Amino acid sequence: MSTTEPYAPLVAQLFAELPGAGRPAGPGWACGEAREPLSGTWVRVYLQAAAGRVAACRYEVRGCPHTVAALGLLATRLAGQAVAGLDVDPAALARELGAPAAKLGRIFVIQDALRSAALQLNVGCP
Amino acid sequence: MSTTEPYAPLVAQLFAELPGAGRPAGPGWACGEAREPLSGTWVRVYLQAAAGRVAACRYEVRGCPHTVAALGLLATRLAGQAVAGLDVDPAALARELGAPAAKLGRIFVIQDALRSAALQLNVGCP
Amino acid sequence: MSEPFIYLDYAATTPPDPQVRAAMDECLAAAPGNASSSHVGGRAARERVEAARAEVAALVEAPPEAIVFTSGATEADNLAILGAARGNAARGRHLVSVRTEHRAVLDPLARLAREGFRTTLLTPGRDGLVDPAAVGRACEPGTTLVSVMLVNNEIGVLQDIAAIAAECRRHGALLHVDAAQAAGRVPFTVRGLDADLVSLAAHKIHGPVGVGALYVRREPRPTLVPLSFGGGQEAGLRPGTLPVHQIVGMGTAYALARAALAAEPARLAALRERLWSALRSLPGVHLNGHPTQRAPHILNVSVDGVDGEALLFALGSVALSAGSACNSGHGEPSYVLRALGRDDVLAQASLRFSFGRPTTEAEIDLAAQRVRAAVLRLRALAPA
Amino acid sequence: MSEPFIYLDYAATTPPDPQVRAAMDECLAAAPGNASSSHVGGRAARERVEAARAEVAALVEAPPEAIVFTSGATEADNLAILGAARGNAARGRHLVSVRTEHRAVLDPLARLAREGFRTTLLTPGRDGLVDPAAVGRACEPGTTLVSVMLVNNEIGVLQDIAAIAAECRRHGALLHVDAAQAAGRVPFTVRGLDADLVSLAAHKIHGPVGVGALYVRREPRPTLVPLSFGGGQEAGLRPGTLPVHQIVGMGTAYALARAALAAEPARLAALRERLWSALRSLPGVHLNGHPTQRAPHILNVSVDGVDGEALLFALGSVALSAGSACNSGHGEPSYVLRALGRDDVLAQASLRFSFGRPTTEAEIDLAAQRVRAAVLRLRALAPA
């Protein structure tokens, strides 16, 4: 934690606006879930695809401001990406949000949830 | 030393006014001298007698304010006292001036000088 | 976030009372004098110090000579614990304390472990209270010192020090009490505590930070090895030029606290209950610590189903702590709440509200509203 | 004694600069915040602390991270000496210092003797200066720490620390320098001193009493055992809630001192020479300490043929010290002057005049007049 603001302005903005937050209504969503019991972090990522590309991303989360903000970033960026090989770079994400090293584990939780949602898109929802 | 004034008002007054201080002029004075090398205290007491009683007392001194004040008190009080058995009570003097215990040794210096001056009055000056 | 800011972190630090500030500035503007100097400025400084010492002593009904000024409660705790343990090492090397003490107590105990002392750390009940009989059972023939705080800084519980003191007497151990959170918040006297050493802070009760005191019983007088040496101030127990303005600030704060002791604790307790009533109407909000044996100015709750850091951030316009000020922001769950048996995740999702002289009902109501809104918003994100 | 009062005891303590007072009060009046808290008040407090740390560091050209705030120079000296000796005890248990150091250095050394350390205390020359070669000769294979002050608080002499540091390097010993009287009075940098540990005070240079700092070299970083434990503030070296207003006061004072460094030392040195010229015209007045290798703000003289206590009392309207503030009023001759070879009686009849920012030529002239009058009056009482 720096001696000044504990969260980058981008984190504060995403935490305030929560773009894409919430469980989607309707059918046609794949979802992946992951958790980190020590901090109680819990993440669910919902993906909708069309023509092999991500059409929309939604999420539910119980987590720290960096985790919430990271999901908000994903939700605004994933649309249009190819479903095949869909992934996120946790280190880059943490850097972009100014998250301290101790938070990296939580960003991996997001990656896990995203990968498992993407897997369902590829394999087909159960 | 108390947390307030280091010297009682009587000490301050006697130190400011120095009653009887100085080497007397003229003949007919007995004198006694004593010192305490550790503190550098040095005292000379001059006595003049008439009809077996102290007529006047003078002094010279290098010493702390309590020592100076004690001599001032003596000078104002000895006149009229019988030369025979002339003495001073150091403890009473120290008490009256509010001098701390550590100062008692210096009041004894005054007693020594006074006694030796009185001795000369009794025996006759050399 | 341009909502009006609400400060509810008075257990971390309090704003100095305007009278305290005025007394301090008056002192800083006065003719200069080192309280050790023999000239008039020095004597005036000593008189100010002694008047303040009398005020500090009066709040806890101690003789003024028993008050040793320090740079704060942390130093007072260290002087008591390191000082008494080292000073009585020939009699024994065992110490007793509690897992929920402040770091300023636990860390010197940890240091003493490196110097060959042993410490028994008791676990309080789930309500945060220490069983006095357990203190007695922990004492051994070589136990020289027991340290138990009066008011816990995180959860506000109030220990039964008199009963603990009786156990210490029975076992010939000295008793140290960290009363940094208690002074001016709950009425107590050193005689009532029957403690040998009592730590006091100024900045927890509208005095300045950076000054505190250790009460050292006169008869019998515990042997203490000082932390520092030189100059001989404070009866040789605490050297250094006396910070007159700081000491005067503490004295003024303690005089004000004493005057307020008849009414202020009840007022704060009412505010605390008002907040608790508002918060408990939310499901999944748990009170930490004993419901009634507690100081009036601290309320600590744990909230189900939210992340603690996110909750704190969502409450940006309410200044409060997740744990004690010293631990907050580190993301570590509070060791105090863990010692009470709260699991890590719930311990992390805890809020310490604490109140002071400026706190109003309107602030409490507004804070309760904001907490409700934040909790509901975060729970909506994770409707698990 | 209704003569106007003249304060010439700035080496004992200085009045805080009005800007320092204003900065402190502004800080006390600000929104409350414990510098350890994560909310906005806490962050603002941290920012103030770091800005002040940068100011303190700038005066001595240290990196800000090397500055550890303490409750004063006494604590800084103790942290350096007890901390380095205990922290390096595995390497050796021999320490070197000087008989004319401040009690805040000598007393922790005496404490260490009780913990099994040995100390060699050097005697300076009659001019108060320590021969660097003598420091080298005193070092042994087990010498871990050398402590020599930059400016002596009683006589103002300025040691050749860089030459002493070279001897320390040669012998692998750490060097601690008490610069409490030097900071802001003589220009110096930690690099120029080449010391590992440097103690600083605020109240000697128009900052508040009760705050100071220890410079701790970064590379190589000396191992220090803290004096107190708990809370983790100041890189674990000095725990306790940070007294933000005090630290801000020190920062402001150091910023002002840095700005004044170009002109103020020369101005004070001129005042010192003016006073010395006036006093030396009296017979039997002796300068204590080296005539030129000295700080500008201290003049110490011994006076033949008068009692020291009586002289001080006769100078009631001039506030000054017979020795250091900590020793004055005890009637004991100064151990510093005795170490210089002054006999007890002459050592007792000594006056330390010290100057500060408010000191004027008119005050100096008036003080000189009063000293002359007092000396002549007392000598007339004992024309031996």
Ligand SMILES: Cc1ncc(COP(=O)(O)O)c(C=O)c1O
């Ligand atoms: C119970 C308790 N003890 C000790 C301390 C430390 O006091 P200070 O801030 O004066 O160092 C605090 C507060 O931080 C406290 O709440």
Ligand SMILES: Cc1ncc(COP(=O)(O)O)c(C=O)c1O
């Ligand atoms: C050389 C020296 N070292 C240490 C100290 C002690 O400093 P403080 O008053 O900040 O405890 C002083 C002044 O008293 C001093 O002059």
